[in-house]
Amino acid sequence: MSASAATDSSSAAKGRIRHAPADPSLPKPWRGLIDSTTGFLYFWNPETNVTQYEKPLPSSPPPTPPRQDTPSPPTPAIESEHRDADQRQESNAGNLDCDDCPPNQESAPVKVDNTPSWRPVLQAPQESGIGLSAEAYRRRHEISVIGANVPNPFVTFNSTCFPSEILRELHQAGFSAPTPIQAQSWPIALQNRDIIAVAKTGSGKTIGYLIPGFIHLKRLNNDVRMGPTVLVLSPTRELATQIHEEAVKFGKSSRISCACLYGGAPKGPQLRDIDRGVHVVVATPGRLNDILEMKRLHLDQVSYLVLDEADRMLDMGFEPQIRKIVKEIPTKRQTLMYTATWPKEVRKIASDLLVKPVQVNIGNVNELVANKSITQHVEVIPHMQKRRRLEQILRSNGPSKYIVFCSTKRMCDQLAGYLDGPFGASAIHGDKSQMERDKVLSDFRNGKSPILVATDVAARGLDIKDIRFVINYDFPTGVEDYVHRIGRTGRAGATGVAYTFFCDQDSKYASDLVKILVGADQEVPSELRDMASRGGYGGKSRRWASDSSYARDDYGPALDSYDQSRASQESEPQYRNGNDGNCDIGKGGGNSSCYLSFSPGPTDEGGSGNGARSRSRSPNCARDAGNGDSVW
Incomplete structure (x- = not known):
């Protein structure tokens, strides 16, 4: 110097x-x-x-x-x-x-x-990278950077020289050291440079762009009555609300105000929030465009723009809305794009919207890789056996938070109804109102409904703590969706377990799935290898298919068959857990000496599975008499 x-x-x-x-x-x-x-x-x-x-x-x-x-x-x-x-x-x-x-x-x-x-509770040097050179830290965490004069990563919080109130929030939140994407992107963002960050979900991207945004707006000290300074675009309302919660949490001590704009909810409260003036706006593209057309919000002061999960937004068809929004923002701005994949569509919009960006990659951006901290179990089974196997998995693993993924909204509702009585389950998908979705997520977070049955609307973006298990009841329409589904567990350094039911009709994905398992050092079932060797892989599927686009099974005939035979089925118990009907489903693993009897309902062969069945319990089965919610 x-x-x-x-x-x-x-x-x-x-x-x-x-x-x-x-x-x-x-x-x-x-x-x-x-x-x-x-x-x-x-x-x-x-x-x-x-x-x-x-x-x-x-x-x-x-x-x-x-x-x-x-x-x-x-x-x-x-x-x-x-x-x-x-x-x-x-x-x-x-x-x-x-x-x-x-x-x-x-x-x-x-x-x-x-x-x-x-x-704060700190990681040991070998975990956090203390004492390593910049290049050694990057090698350890598989960080690659593309750009000129890239600064060294911040491997500890205080080497960032962040304001004391922000450091205090980070330490009190229990964070011991920056994640790799935070460590490398923070010093770049603080130089007011554009960033392309390619990293898997659960890698700490939200804090990676929020904290530099807070420092940016505090430095400018704009008048909030003239519009926001920081704008974050998100593909889904669930992700938008999560980003908003993090912004409120970490910006509280700095007195940073934030509004969240998303569809499926009344505009009135959202308009009142922005009318009061806010520093940060988190929004989905559709709702933000609606409010811009109403002339109730101006983006003339936005100088820090974030595109979160850019690949997901493009696959959902938001590119026209994004470009329309960007036209309302001054060209003299800092733009940060965060994405989990790096396809050509994302590269194109990045080249149009960003100026001399520095690209930060965590891992191999050209290869789809699953999180190695997730243990993956792939089971090749007949379609009609999936429901019984699902119950076995839930009982054998005991009380925990589970996400069960289905391919259709109807199947999602039916399976949630089937599991709700004995386990406590709820469904989330695109046809749910915002109020229903908020309640479902709240019940899932607080453990009232420990099983969330979801379509792919929940496969990306949701960041709920303590999800131990992910179960792919139906295999998705491609291995990219598979990787992002199982990525709901094993987040922020934790471990997780994923179970996947793989049927004959999924055989076209066998070859790609084998590659994912091998790349993550997971066991590959011999049946799956046989499928792959027979050339089961078929045509290329469309990435990020929305939950309304799934059409793998027609459940209508199965439902008709179910309605016709329901009366006779309910009188025939099919499944009884344990010997003599005793099972340990009490809180804390205690023996509640209860049994659950199920009538068969329709077979999964047709893909229905409404949960219609007779249920009987012993008087000793643990149950909350106050709200009727069963406990494990």
């Missing part, structure tokens, strides 16, 4: 790091430093360039590297600058710029008065 650049940089970050008042009790050559953004005190040895929180004693041995379970305070990056600053200590000179903040360090979570405030 040149002398003039250092001077400008130091002036821009006035007060970032300064020397503490002289302390005669400090052994030489230790110095006291204060991080002015947080008020934290720590100690620095200029000869060894070691920093620590604990005050060194006169008889202290030579300093050792900090413990792995304790965050390290900011280390002065350029020793000569600090020595010069030390000569001006009494005048509190020696302020450091963020550019000079040392990488891979955490600032001290200890106040100057030595009263502990908050202390």
